[in-house]
Amino acid sequence: MSESEIDLRDTPPRRVQTTAFHAARDLERGNALVLLTAEDPALLMESLNLQLRDLLAWETRAAEGGFRTRIVLRDETEPTDAIDLLTRDHRRLDEQLAIALRRVNAGDMAEAKRLVAAFAAGLRRHLEAEDALLAERLPHPAGADGVSHVEIMLREHAEIRDQLVEVEAGFGGAEAPEPWEVEPFIAILSGTIAKHEYREESNLFPHWRAALARMAARDQADLLTQVRAILAA
Ligand SMILES: [Fe+2]
Ligand SMILES: [Fe+2]
Structure with a gap:
């Protein structure tokens, strides 16, 4: 584990973000990055993390003459x-499908088929954790239009399952398909999932997070264990 430190306390404000972005983007597994800033970096960190698709975990404390923020890769933390x-599972699934799509575009259909099968199993476990466990245990908040965010989630899950079946069917024949036979279906599924994840994370998850925060610590930990068990099944 190596730790590199960047002192941004005298860096002009307009350059702080870019410098921090490049350092955080290059952060490698097992390493930590420490940023020293004159200002509270809360907004800076939120914005970096957004640019880097939720890759980062950090802790900030007041230090002499400013703030000291220690950053690691989020998936290395519990x-x-x-x-x-x-x-985190959203990011993992996105990455897995993107890799499968790259194999399709490279014409490596045997590897693409294997990756799609692994992705499909993981996606079904994810949907099951949300449908069968969390939708049963957590509240069903409604949006400004009165429609329940959970209803929308369940509807989108049904659509995702249908599109997944289409993708699998493309690989289901006795002979390997041509890339152009499966690529459009994977691209459609990938777009549907991206929109769904975005809606879930911005509309539903904040409510569920708040509900979790109100639960007893033991019940919270219990739910985490159960979701983990379903995802790993
Ligand atoms: Fe979902
Ligand atoms: Fe989800």
Whole structure:
């Protein structure tokens, strides 16, 4: 584990973000990055993390002449709750499908088929954790239009399952398909999932997080264990 430190206390404000972004983007597994800033970096860190697709975990404390923020890769830390675990699983699934799509585009259909099968199993476990466990145990908040965010989630899950079946069917024949036969279906599924994850994370998860925070610590930990068990099944 190596730790590198960047002192941004005298860096002009307009350059702080870019410098921090490049350092955080290059952060490697097992390493930590320490930023020293004159200002509270809360907003800076939120914005960096957004740019880097939720890759980072950090802790800030006041230090001499400013703030000291220690950054590591988020997946090297323990998930804080069931929602954190599912959010990380979104990123993992996105990455897995993107890799499968690259194999399709490279014409490596045997490897693509293997990757799609692993992705499909993981995606079904993820949907099951949300449908069968969390939707049963956690509240069903409604949006400004009165429609329940959980209803929308369940509807989108049904659509995702249908599209997944289409993708699997493309690989289901006795002979390997041509890339152009499966690529459009994977691209459609990938777009549907991205929109769904975005809606879930911005509309539903904040409510579920708040509900978790109101639960007894033991029940919270219990739910995390159960979600983890379903995802790992
Ligand atoms: Fe979902
Ligand atoms: Fe999800």
